[in-house]
Amino acid sequence: MKIKTFLFTLMLFLLFFYSGIILISAMTLISNLESSKDRSLREHYFIASSYAKDLNALENRGLSIDNGVESLYRSYFNFYSKQKVILTISKENKQLYADLIEESYELPEIPKNIQTSERLVSIEKLADKEYIRVVGTLPAPYDSYTLAYYYNVSTVISSWNKMTVTLFFIGMLICGFLAVSLLFVLNRVFKPLQLISSTSKSIANGQYGKRIEVKGDDELAEMAQSFNHMAEEIQSQMQQLAIAAEQKQQFVDNLAHELRTPLTSIYGYAEYIQKIVRTEEDRIFATNYIMSECRRLQNIANRLLEMATLRTSVSERKKVEMSELIHDVEQSLSMKAKKKQIEISYEYHFNTLFCDADLMHILLVNLIDNALKACSSGGLITLNAYIENEHKVIVVQDNGKGMSKEHLNHITEAFYRVDSSRSRSAGGAGLGLTLCKQIAVNHEAELSFSSEIGKGTTAKLIFTS
Numbered sequence: 422m423k424i425k426t427f428l429f430t431l432m433l434f435l436l437f438f439y440s441g442i443i444l445i446s447a448m449t450l451i452s453n454l455e456s457s458k459d460r461s462l463r464e465h466y467f468i469a470s471s472y473a474k475d476l477n478a479l480e481n482r483g484l485s486i487d488n489g490v491e492s493l494y495r496s497y498f499n500f501y502s503k504q505k506v507i508l509t510i511s512k513e514n515k516q517l518y519a520d521l522i523e524e525s526y527e528l529p530e531i532p533k534n535i536q537t538s539e540r541l542v543s544i545e546k547l548a549d550k551e552y553i554r555v556v557g558t559l560p561a562p563y564d565s566y567t568l569a570y571y572y573n574v575s576t577v578i579s580s581w582n583k584m585t586v587t588l589f590f591i592g593m594l595i596c597g598f599l600a601v602s603l604l605f606v607l608n609r610v611f612k613p614l615q616l617i618s619s620t621s622k623s624i625a626n627g628q629y630g631k632r633i634e635v636k637g638d639d640e641l642a643e644m645a646q647s648f649n650h651m652a653e654e655i656q657s658q659m660q661q662l663a664i665a666a667e668q669k670q671q672f673v674d675n676l677a678h679e680l681r682t683p684l685t686s687i688y689g690y691a692e693y694i695q696k697i698v699r700t701e702e703d704r705i706f707a708t709n710y711i712m713s714e715c716r717r718l719q720n721i722a723n724r725l726l727e728m729a730t731l732r733t734s735v736s737e738r739k740k741v742e743m744s745e746l747i748h749d750v751e752q753s754l755s756m757k758a759k760k761k762q763i764e765i766s767y768e769y770h771f772n773t774l775f776c777d778a779d780l781m782h783i784l785l786v787n788l789i790d791n792a793l794k795a796c797s798s799g800g801l802i803t804l805n806a807y808i809e810n811e812h813k814v815i816v817v818q819d820n821g822k823g824m825s826k827e828h829l830n831h832i833t834e835a836f837y838r839v840d841s842s843r844s845r846s847a848g849g850a851g852l853g854l855t856l857c858k859q860i861a862v863n864h865e866a867e868l869s870f871s872s873e874i875g876k877g878t879t880a881k882l883i884f885t886s
Contacts, residue, residue, distance in 0.1 A: 427607055431600055442592055446585045453577045457553050458542050465540060465555040465570040468497065468508070472568065473560040490517070490566060507552070507571035517566075535567060550575040617648050624652060687714050738864070741778045743769045743806060750785045750804075754793070762798045765789065769806035771813060774884075776864055784860045787853040788817040788880045795821030795878060813884045820877040829872050833858040 472493055479489035494510050494517075501508055510517045535541065540557035552571040558564040616633045623631040632652060633645045690707040747767045758765050774781070785804070792802045802819045824832070833854045857880075861868035865886045872878040 426611075427600075427604060430603055431596075434599060435596060438592060438596065439589075442585075442588045446581065446588060449584065450578070450581045453581065454544070454553070454574065457572060457574050457577060458555075461553045461555045461570060461572045462540060462542065464506070464572070465557060465568065468501075468570065469557060469559050469568050472497065473563050476559070476563055486563070505573035507547075507569075507573075509569040509571075511567045511569065512565055544574075545571070547571065551578050616645070620648070620652070624655065630656065684714075684718075687711050738775050738777050740773045741776055741781070743772055743774055746774065746778060746781060746785070747804070749782055750789065753782075753786050754789055757790075757793060758802075761793060761796070761800075763793055763796050763800045763802060765802045765804070767804045769804075771806060771808060774806075774813060776884075780860045780863065784857045784882070785815070785817070787857050791853060792817060792819035792821060792878065792880075795819055795823070797821070809883070815882045816879060818877065818879045823872045823874045823877050825872075825874060829870055832870060833868075 475493050476486065476489050479492065480486060484492070490510060494508070498508050535556060535558055540555055543554050543556075545552050545554045551574050553574050555570040555572075557568060559566045559568055620631050620633055632649050636642060690711050694704060694707050747769060751765070751767060754765065789802060789804065796802065796819050800820055802817070804815065804817050806813070806815045808814070858868055861882060864884065867883045867885060869881050869883075870878060871881070
């Protein structure tokens, strides 16, 4: 691309530059020749008039016209030959007096039937020299004689040739300088493009940290900055994709792990029922265990379906009375709390909440249910809803055993368990808090957790809109 641009630009410049030189040179030559023609016409008129006057004076002295023409011709010729001018006299299209001209001069024929006072101008070549010829008759009554005036313009043409050669030589120097300058400019212009090309190839090969060095503050530097910004965005996107891919792979691995245990148990107990002689009590026990594991699988499937639905749909939010929402949550968890001898207190300081009632019910039930699992007998769980910085906030807090920061950073990941043995015995699928996070995102809310080992955990839901 650079070579093509260089050649095209250079050829375009040469075309216009040398066209300009040729045009200027041609105009100069035409102007000089026109000046010489004007001079020749004036000279011819002056000589013709003087010749007629002198011829008339000689005729008055008694000299014949032919002798007077010859006598005057010799004197005029001798005078004007020193000025690089050739004069010839002809009569009735026949050269009369041209014998003083060198033999190498082959004079062209005089045009026939030249009218009185008519003068013809042309450029003729005599002995490798260029002349302007002016042909016209002498004034009456001597208009039978024709005077031809030859003015040497070889020096004019020679000077023009030298000037043209000089202009072309200077043009070559200018073109050479321009070619070097153009190559320098194109190198500077195309260098960032070459860097962008090489950097793009590096990025395409996975080197996402590759950047272009930015120098100066011109358009090229701005282009380099824009490219670097694009590369940073690509790197960020690729990192996010890598993280997402890793999370998806982890999700699949965890799902496979979660499914393996109940499926193994179901198969084992089914085989036990089929092949081994058993009592009715053993059959009921195995059947109950199979049903329990099936419920676990059903629970996992339902949660996954709920999460998939939340990602692909928009919740239908409306104003929900807090009293109704709290009442439904309390009904869902009261029996379980009473069984574990854990107290749950509810307090709210605003009357309505703009949300999807069913999804918000699921979120609050999951948060409190996780708190119930973390608390021992005699524990306390509080749900407090209030206004903070003009935003509605719901906080679920327990005084359970808490968790470390390492676990806290992963609790919303699918199938993640702080205590796998406790969660499995309690029948959890490890998807509750993942579902809560998805519901919060669906409501344009922020869900955060804080915890301290031995002091409990706090879940905080802030509605930003």
